[in-house]
Amino acid sequence: MNSETLDTLDTYSKNKYKYGFVTDIDDEKPKKGLNEDTIKFISLKKNEPEWMLNWRLKAYSKWKKMKEPKWANLSFPEIDYQDIYYYSAPIGFEKKPKDLSEVDPKLIETYNKLGIPLEEQKVLAGVAVDVVFDSVSVATTYKGELEKLGIIFCSIGEAIQKHPDLIKKYLGSVIPPGDHSFSALNSAVFTDGSFVYIPEGVKCPMELSTYFRINAENTGQFERTLIIADKGSYVSYLEGCTAPKRDDNQLHAANVELIALEDAEIKYSTVQNWYPGDENGKGGIYNFVTKRGLCAGKNSKISWTQVETGSAITWKYPSCILKGDNSIGEFYSVAITNNFQQADTGTKMTHIGKNTKSKIISKGISLGKSQNTYRGEVSFLRKADKARNYTQCDSLLVGNQCGAHTVPYIDSKNNTAVIEHEASTSKINEDQLYYCRQRGLSHEEAVSLIVNGFCKQVLQELPMEFAVEAQKLVSISLEGSVG
Amino acid sequence: MSIQDNYLKNKKNIFFSENKDIQSHREKLINIFENNRFDKKNNESLKNINLKKFIDFKYRYLISEETSVINNNQENIYSIVSVNGQCSSFKDDKIEITKILDEDYNDFSKNNTIENNDHFVNLNSLFLNSGFKIVIKKNNNIKIKISNIITDDDLTIFQKNNYICEEGSSLNLIEEYENKNNSISNILNVIKLEKNSQLNHFLIQDNSPNHNLIITSHSSCKKDSTYTQKVYNFSEGYVRNFHYSELIEANSEADLQGIFFLKDNNTTNNKTFVKHLAEDCKSNQVYKGILNDRSKATYFSNTHVDQVAQKTEGYQLSKGILLSDNASYFSKPELKIYADDVKCSHGSTIGPIDENAIFYLRSRGMSKIAATKILISSFINEELSSIDNEQMSEIIQKKLVRYLSKVK
Amino acid sequence: MFLEIKDLSVKIENKNILKGLNLNINKGEVHAIMGPNGSGKSTLANVLAGKEDYEIINGRINFKENDLFDLNIEERAQEGMFLAFQYPVEIPGVNITPFLHSAINSKRKRMNEEEIDNLSFAKLLKSKASDLGINIDMLKRSVNTGFSGGEKKRYEILQMSILNPDLAILDETDSGLDIDALKIVTDGVNKLKTKDNSFLIITHYQKLLDYIKPDYVHVMVNGSIVKSGGSEIAAEIEKDGFQKFQ
Ligand SMILES: Nc1ncnc2c1ncn2[C@@H]1O[C@H](COP(=O)(O)OP(=O)(O)O)[C@@H](O)[C@H]1O
Numbered sequence A: 001m002n003s004e005t006l007d008t009l010d011t012y013s014k015n016k017y018k019y020g021f022v023t024d025i026d027d028e029k030p031k032k033g034l035n036e037d038t039i040k041f042i043s044l045k046k047n048e049p050e051w052m053l054n055w056r057l058k059a060y061s062k063w064k065k066m067k068e069p070k071w072a073n074l075s076f077p078e079i080d081y082q083d084i085y086y087y088s089a090p091i092g093f094e095k096k097p098k099d100l101s102e103v104d105p106k107l108i109e110t111y112n113k114l115g116i117p118l119e120e121q122k123v124l125a126g127v128a129v130d131v132v133f134d135s136v137s138v139a140t141t142y143k144g145e146l147e148k149l150g151i152i153f154c155s156i157g158e159a160i161q162k163h164p165d166l167i168k169k170y171l172g173s174v175i176p177p178g179d180h181s182f183s184a185l186n187s188a189v190f191t192d193g194s195f196v197y198i199p200e201g202v203k204c205p206m207e208l209s210t211y212f213r214i215n216a217e218n219t220g221q222f223e224r225t226l227i228i229a230d231k232g233s234y235v236s237y238l239e240g241c242t243a244p245k246r247d248d249n250q251l252h253a254a255n256v257e258l259i260a261l262e263d264a265e266i267k268y269s270t271v272q273n274w275y276p277g278d279e280n281g282k283g284g285i286y287n288f289v290t291k292r293g294l295c296a297g298k299n300s301k302i303s304w305t306q307v308e309t310g311s312a313i314t315w316k317y318p319s320c321i322l323k324g325d326n327s328i329g330e331f332y333s334v335a336i337t338n339n340f341q342q343a344d345t346g347t348k349m350t351h352i353g354k355n356t357k358s359k360i361i362s363k364g365i366s367l368g369k370s371q372n373t374y375r376g377e378v379s380f381l382r383k384a385d386k387a388r389n390y391t392q393c394d395s396l397l398v399g400n401q402c403g404a405h406t407v408p409y410i411d412s413k414n415n416t417a418v419i420e421h422e423a424s425t426s427k428i429n430e431d432q433l434y435y436c437r438q439r440g441l442s443h444e445e446a447v448s449l450i451v452n453g454f455c456k457q458v459l460q461e462l463p464m465e466f467a468v469e470a471q472k473l474v475s476i477s478l479e480g481s482v483g
Numbered sequence B: 001m002s003i004q005d006n007y008l009k010n011k012k013n014i015f016f017s018e019n020k021d022i023q024s025h026r027e028k029l030i031n032i033f034e035n036n037r038f039d040k041k042n043n044e045s046l047k048n049i050n051l052k053k054f055i056d057f058k059y060r061y062l063i064s065e066e067t068s069v070i071n072n073n074q075e076n077i078y079s080i081v082s083v084n085g086q087c088s089s090f091k092d093d094k095i096e097i098t099k100i101l102d103e104d105y106n107d108f109s110k111n112n113t114i115e116n117n118d119h120f121v122n123l124n125s126l127f128l129n130s131g132f133k134i135v136i137k138k139n140n141n142i143k144i145k146i147s148n149i150i151t152d153d154d155l156t157i158f159q160k161n162n163y164i165c166e167e168g169s170s171l172n173l174i175e176e177y178e179n180k181n182n183s184i185s186n187i188l189n190v191i192k193l194e195k196n197s198q199l200n201h202f203l204i205q206d207n208s209p210n211h212n213l214i215i216t217s218h219s220s221c222k223k224d225s226t227y228t229q230k231v232y233n234f235s236e237g238y239v240r241n242f243h244y245s246e247l248i249e250a251n252s253e254a255d256l257q258g259i260f261f262l263k264d265n266n267t268t269n270n271k272t273f274v275k276h277l278a279e280d281c282k283s284n285q286v287y288k289g290i291l292n293d294r295s296k297a298t299y300f301s302n303t304h305v306d307q308v309a310q311k312t313e314g315y316q317l318s319k320g321i322l323l324s325d326n327a328s329y330f331s332k333p334e335l336k337i338y339a340d341d342v343k344c345s346h347g348s349t350i351g352p353i354d355e356n357a358i359f360y361l362r363s364r365g366m367s368k369i370a371a372t373k374i375l376i377s378s379f380i381n382e383e384l385s386s387i388d389n390e391q392m393s394e395i396i397q398k399k400l401v402r403y404l405s406k407v408k
Numbered sequence C: 001m002f003l004e005i006k007d008l009s010v011k012i013e014n015k016n017i018l019k020g021l022n023l024n025i026n027k028g029e030v031h032a033i034m035g036p037n038g039s040g041k042s043t044l045a046n047v048l049a050g051k052e053d054y055e056i057i058n059g060r061i062n063f064k065e066n067d068l069f070d071l072n073i074e075e076r077a078q079e080g081m082f083l084a085f086q087y088p089v090e091i092p093g094v095n096i097t098p099f100l101h102s103a104i105n106s107k108r109k110r111m112n113e114e115e116i117d118n119l120s121f122a123k124l125l126k127s128k129a130s131d132l133g134i135n136i137d138m139l140k141r142s143v144n145t146g147f148s149g150g151e152k153k154r155y156e157i158l159q160m161s162i163l164n165p166d167l168a169i170l171d172e173t174d175s176g177l178d179i180d181a182l183k184i185v186t187d188g189v190n191k192l193k194t195k196d197n198s199f200l201i202i203t204h205y206q207k208l209l210d211y212i213k214p215d216y217v218h219v220m221v222n223g224s225i226v227k228s229g230g231s232e233i234a235a236e237i238e239k240d241g242f243q244k245f246q
């Protein structure tokens, strides 16, 4: 590698995290640590009915007997579950504020800084946002308009109060609390998150979006999201996240469940930009996320798109269970790791129904001293006649101290199903760099352009409003300084 | 019976059991078995294996009255019949064949870094009762054909062979495994290629349904050497092909290929693993399989590129054709890359025979079954046409025809 | 002097490729270099553009009062050097339009000129493309990706006409073009030619020089220029090949 490339790398690895500020706000927390009292505290704070509390306690008793899953290519010190706060709310949030005049101006200011204005006159056009600050949902925009269509978009806490039937029916139906230790943990202590229900035949006219922010120190965030698309409906949902810079690692263990009934389609996009830690690997979010979608009905479709640039550790496999005949699952992923970040991410496509199709496009970019693993499983069960999968995973290495790994599991038990899988790993192409620079682009611009080109297949799947943002984010996670 | 009891009971029939060093090594192995039971859940490489057969076996070994034959009628061509894993000694100015010695055992068990918790290799080390060592002397170019014969039913052969290709030598090695009796062979080949040497290794496997073959190889390549391995698995009994290669010096190459043909209830487990530990090396891992009836196969491939192994080229391909509703194929093509200047890729496809192609051939007047057979042959055409030994090519063709005759 | 190459010797992987090469180009001149395959023509072009694989063992190059070796690849480009590659590389996912837009603005920035906005750039690109017979749809594609050999060459010339270089080096731009495409490409070059810019045209056929009239023709054999003169040399090569120069 020539010296110039090294220089550029050097600037990359000094990656500055623009969302690293802390909001100075009083918060209310229970004692640190996890026990039945903590769970009762959370449930009480949320004013939950008894069945919900029992559901949580059952999950907790499962969790106590479980060990963390070990398959990932990650190394980190053992998590001390007794050294974490499981709930944190800005004071005065026993009930969700009715309107913004009840919200602490400091919070509104925080979201302005993050580029998510909450004030009525400034809200993002065409995007309804539910904003979660530490453990509680603070605001939901465009609520009225959605209600007219019968769409429910609210915090999960509110849904437990107002739509207990839907919650009882679907919560935990795709990710059973006992699935693995992180799902059990989340089920026991989840605090907030979003709930979406799209009624039969309704095409949701705007993007629904949740914005997660961890602010308080030593606090875990355990959000729970549940999206149900009833027959023939459509929804596109986007999730974004940030956290302040802190020297300690913070735990984030979310569960996201999607259910698509007959002819319904859910598009779920994530731009994950949690604090990744500094250039020496200090601090950063531990992101252990379980995302799973069930294509329950015929002709249903679930599509995951993720741009993962943040977190010290990413452990995440958005998956699809393709149960309905002709259902479709998609997974588009860009994962960039820099400095000491570690990512172990991918997907699981389980083909159960006939004629089910899945597509996986994964792009991994490793820089600095990071480790980046794609881990994916495609399985065709006996009855999955004529099922199809296409998988493409490419890795790019920038610098000679990082690692890029590809671990696909391919399992076919049906002789009419077809799996096609391609993968490649290489370094950034010197000829392409030369070509771009011969046209006058700087080395850094050229790298950013080529990497963005490498990710294009994925980025173009994002909703328009966010594709440009994501492109910038990709460049930023390479460059180190904001634009 | 526990593995330990089994060992203690049969000690007198096991190689090197008087050697203190080896004994303590074996105690360690026994401990590993005790602590780390054959745990299918956490060890994917045990997927689909009928473990009971290999753990609770009745140990039985005999040295046969028939002796092995070494034939050197033509110059540079040696043909060997090994009986129950043994081979008599032989020496000329080109090759030397001897028994394996304590030091060969130790050499492998101490230096085996690539995979040290393969239970079946550990079983081999524990119950070792046969094996030989062949050295190809410097700058010679020779051919060896080995037929592995087992004389009795219910034998358990634990065999370790060492192959050493000295500097500048070139070896063409054809091994035949065609056993009809009800026995278990667990064979470990330890292969060393010195500078600028070359080994083309063919393994033809065609055992009857009640014979179980576990074959593992560990090859290591020094500067400018090339190891090529081609496995042709037509066995009707269980076969495990696990082949590991280490490229320890610059500009060396490993090429691990295999094709397998399964039918009835048969199972095969395959694994190839290439570790790139030096610059400018190349590797290739290609397995193709046809699965009929209720057969099952797994294939694990892995390219590991160390941080110093710049300018690596590594390629993997796995392909499977499922001919029946009840067949299943699992594959896991892995890349683990710690160097940046690399070109590594893998491809994998599993599916039925291309229906469009069948349609096309039928529209030209061919029956469905004839079309299927033609397409199976063309699926492995590359592997077949690359055999440059006419005699061997004929043997393989015959076996293929036999397999195809059962395809309905 | 506009471009001055003095005693240039260049090595790659321990092999001497250029051996004491001398060449001077003035403003407004068109030079052609002809030579057999492997004589080092592309090497010369790449050394001028600043490609990093080469080891300069001797000599110097001046370009517009600069020591060329003080400038890196992009600085040379921004100073007005353009290389139309013999084998343009494919860059999947990178769209032609924004790519060229950034390129032209990098140059303008260095020249302290105002950057060109999206709209004006799109207009400029469209008009230049249609001059060169390039389908507008092609501008939506990724750089060189899936282009035929001829399309790649045309697209190089499109970039050249957009970036409007002071020194354009065309490395075998004629190869792979049919006669109609050759005409379009050479028309493009001729339109661009002024008294203030210069061309270095590398080819090993004489054909191209029927369309672009060079002021000087140089014969390059085995890493150095063995003969220089006017277009009569091209005719000589056409007749007898390179044999007699070797
Ligand atoms: N990257 C390289 N590594 C080794 N040799 C090279 C490289 N590039 C070019 N060469 C050698 O340099 C010589 C000149 O090549 P080139 O400049 O491409 O010639 P031309 O363009 O005149 O055909 C040839 O012998 C070629 O093989």
Ligand SMILES: [Mg+2]
Binding pocket: C041, C042, C043, C086, C171, C172
């Ligand atoms: Mg050339």
